Amino acid sequence: AADKIRLIPQDFFAELCEQIIQHLNHKIPGINTAELCQRIQASGVDINIGDLAKVANTLSFLFSAAARNNLSTEELVTSLGSGVNTLPKHAVQVIRHVWNEQGKAIPVSEDARATATVGQFVDMKWKLGVAMSSDTCRYLKYPYVTVTLTVADPSGQITDKSFEMTIPQFKNFFRQFKEMAAVLETV
Numbered sequence: 298a299a300d301k302i303r304l305i306p307q308d309f310f311a312e313l314c315e316q317i318i319q320h321l322n323h324k325i326p327g328i329n330t331a332e333l334c335q336r337i338q339a340s341g342v343d344i345n346i347g348d349l350a351k352v353a354n355t356l357s358f359l360f361s362a363a364a365r366n367n368l369s370t371e372e373l374v375t376s377l378g379s380g381v382n383t384l385p386k387h388a389v390q391v392i393r394h395v396w397n398e399q400g401k402a403i404p405v406s407e408d409a410r411a412t413a414t415v416g417q418f419v420d421m422k423w424k425l426g427v428a429m430s431s432d433t434c435r436y437l438k439y440p441y442v443t444v445t446l447t448v449a450d451p452s453g454q455i456t457d458k459s460f461e462m463t464i465p466q467f468k469n470f471f472r473q474f475k476e477m478a479a480v481l482e483t484v
Contacts, residue, residue: 298355320453327449364403420447442467
């Protein structure tokens, strides 16, 4: 991860660290690495989303472990400098600043960690479509619903999951959501 961190400009690295701390503090549902990766690439840096996700996971683990061990800023910086692949100076400065400003507020309760292992629902979008024809069938006129769920996995990576349903499947899906809403009203 240290090699990939060297590629990331300081301002983008600071933004990534800030988002990770906000995620760990439960202020945002996750880190949108796809959007951040596009912006970094637009600035002329050759990094792919997989590498950026690895950096985000590494930093998330670093901040979580530091919070769990109740490390001071100096202890964290010292431990970063003692590794085999030491981080670039600009990265250590950013980590020092972010940890000093916001790191101490990261919750370390067992309950928070247990619930965070599932991931978090962020958003849902849907659209209605009709398949008019295909190369194997001339007249389909088949209605369908495309649903896109935006989910933040436990490490904070935001991903979209899309699927299609027939109208009867969507009606069942909708009915189940209504049932969930009714149960939640009673809580």
